[in-house]
Amino acid sequence: MKNADKTDKTNPAGAHPNGRNGAGARRIEPASSRFYGVSLPGVKEEELTGSLIVIEGTDGSGRSTQIALLTEWLESEGFAVQTTGLRRSSLVADDIDTLMAENSITRLTLALMYSTDFFDQLERRILPALRSGLVVLADRYIFTLIARAAVRGIGRDYLHGIYEMALRPDLTFWLNVQPEVAFDREFKKSHSISYWESGRDMSLSNDLFQSFIRYQSLIKKEFEYLSRRHNFCELDGEGKVSAVNRELRKRIAAHLGIKGTHYTPSPALASLWH
Amino acid sequence: MAEITPTDSLTVVDKLPEKARVARREYPGALIVVEGIDGSGKSTQLYLLKRWLEIGGYRIHFTEWNSSPLVKSATRRGKQRRLLTPVTFSLLHAADFADRCERQILPLLQGGYLVLADRYIYTAFARDVARGCSPHWLRNLYRFAPVPDITFYFRAPLEVAVDRIMAGRPKLKYYEAGMDLGISLDRAESFRIFQERILNQYDQMVPTDKFVLMDGTIQVNRLQRQMREIVGERINLAQYAPKK
Numbered sequence: 001m002k003n004a005d006k007t008d009k010t011n012p013a014g015a016h017p018n019g020r021n022g023a024g025a026r027r028i029e030p031a032s033s034r035f036y037g038v039s040l041p042g043v044k045e046e047e048l049t050g051s052l053i054v055i056e057g058t059d060g061s062g063r064s065t066q067i068a069l070l071t072e073w074l075e076s077e078g079f080a081v082q083t084t085g086l087r088r089s090s091l092v093a094d095d096i097d098t099l100m101a102e103n104s105i106t107r108l109t110l111a112l113m114y115s116t117d118f119f120d121q122l123e124r125r126i127l128p129a130l131r132s133g134l135v136v137l138a139d140r141y142i143f144t145l146i147a148r149a150a151v152r153g154i155g156r157d158y159l160h161g162i163y164e165m166a167l168r169p170d171l172t173f174w175l176n177v178q179p180e181v182a183f184d185r186e187f188k189k190s191h192s193i194s195y196w197e198s199g200r201d202m203s204l205s206n207d208l209f210q211s212f213i214r215y216q217s218l219i220k221k222e223f224e225y226l227s228r229r230h231n232f233c234e235l236d237g238e239g240k241v242s243a244v245n246r247e248l249r250k251r252i253a254a255h256l257g258i259k260g261t262h263y264t265p266s267p268a269l270a271s272l273w274h
Numbered sequence: 275m276a277e278i279t280p281t282d283s284l285t286v287v288d289k290l291p292e293k294a295r296v297a298r299r300e301y302p303g304a305l306i307v308v309e310g311i312d313g314s315g316k317s318t319q320l321y322l323l324k325r326w327l328e329i330g331g332y333r334i335h336f337t338e339w340n341s342s343p344l345v346k347s348a349t350r351r352g353k354q355r356r357l358l359t360p361v362t363f364s365l366l367h368a369a370d371f372a373d374r375c376e377r378q379i380l381p382l383l384q385g386g387y388l389v390l391a392d393r394y395i396y397t398a399f400a401r402d403v404a405r406g407c408s409p410h411w412l413r414n415l416y417r418f419a420p421v422p423d424i425t426f427y428f429r430a431p432l433e434v435a436v437d438r439i440m441a442g443r444p445k446l447k448y449y450e451a452g453m454d455l456g457i458s459l460d461r462a463e464s465f466r467i468f469q470e471r472i473l474n475q476y477d478q479m480v481p482t483d484k485f486v487l488m489d490g491t492i493q494v495n496r497l498q499r500q501m502r503e504i505v506g507e508r509i510n511l512a513q514y515a516p517k518k
Contacts, residue, residue, distance in 0.1 A: 041360050041406035091357050092366070095348040105344060106376040108418060112369035113345070119361045161414035165361065 037164025050130035054141040057175030059197050060182035061237040065272045067137050069245050073263045082129035085139035089120035111149040115162050142166050147222035175237035179216035303383030304509050307394040310428035311469050313435030314490040320392050322498045331516035335382045339393035345370040360405035368415050388514045395419045404471035430490030436466050
């Protein structure tokens, strides 16, 4: 399905909408290029006519629910959507699963495997979609990868150096929730807490709950820093699904030039709404 | 894929602050590295150096580029199915090296070993820049690597090196020949051009990375004598000798 491109993208390099993001956020980085630093070899920025919209937030912050709803809404508005997320590359996703299960990998190797996974998806999924004018909804992006590695002691400037070839999102949303709320939601959903999401490799506590809370608090602190540095649009992830969704749609509509939109989920997704 | 031409060299773009580099002597071990294009004779020479040290009973460890079992399956799949781009090729090799570095090279240097490396980070710098990656990005990517005590650069003229390879190994692999760059449809021709680019990158690193230049065209045993003399001068071998 090809969308009728409603957005005015005569100047994609200047289309970065940081100015519209959360009030009072301090902009540190320049908005002159679609890449943070040097662009990827062989990429022509002017060809990238689609939009990259990133939803960040810890497990249990409601990311996947919101992405399902946004996908339906955008498609109903006539936009073709490509979703992407971490550890979904055809190149190394399975290897990362194996390595994490084996538990013998060092933090640096794991961070580099994740960056391989990220760039594989950037080059093979995200960029082709943007060249075709699609809206790419990213279920997490480099910020999670940077935060996870940074709390494990890998230098922030080293990480920023690796990801300087990443594409700068048009909009980055951060669904912010307290670690305790994330714990409740995750436990309700899967009746267990994952080894890595509770940072058990970091020996923070033998107590699983304490380990989870401490780890997520460290991640949250990194995100507060990243949010200022990269001008995230921070949303209260503890709010109602419908309220968070309304806020997301409002900002995405403004970016894509969608006017007078109205959305209620189809019966298939209605259960997510409440 | 369209041809990617290397735009800038390693020497001018490397502006990393000095403190970002791993301190040279924070460990009792020593690191000896050989670099050079395929067919330059580096592996033969490192093998002979290794035999010399082994026979003498020195505490040594030999390590090769691209050999971490952890990352092997990903690398193999990526190469077989030709999934790799210059960036993912580079990152996967960095992950492989990181694993070897953190689990082998660094602990052994800290444990007082003489570590011999057949290819090191300069292989990535030369090859990945030849593929079109940014030199500055690469220097950052590998900055966790300890700086070698000696880096021997075996240099042979392009034609000599290529002839040596082509004589013994007629079937060149896809990435090895740089076929992903779309330089030429002829594998042998692509290999030659790719090796030439790599050679140019190596040459530029001679002054900046303090390479010890070795003439890959002279007789094997004479070259080995030179190599052993340089090792003897620069490394306190007694430190790695068998304990009495």
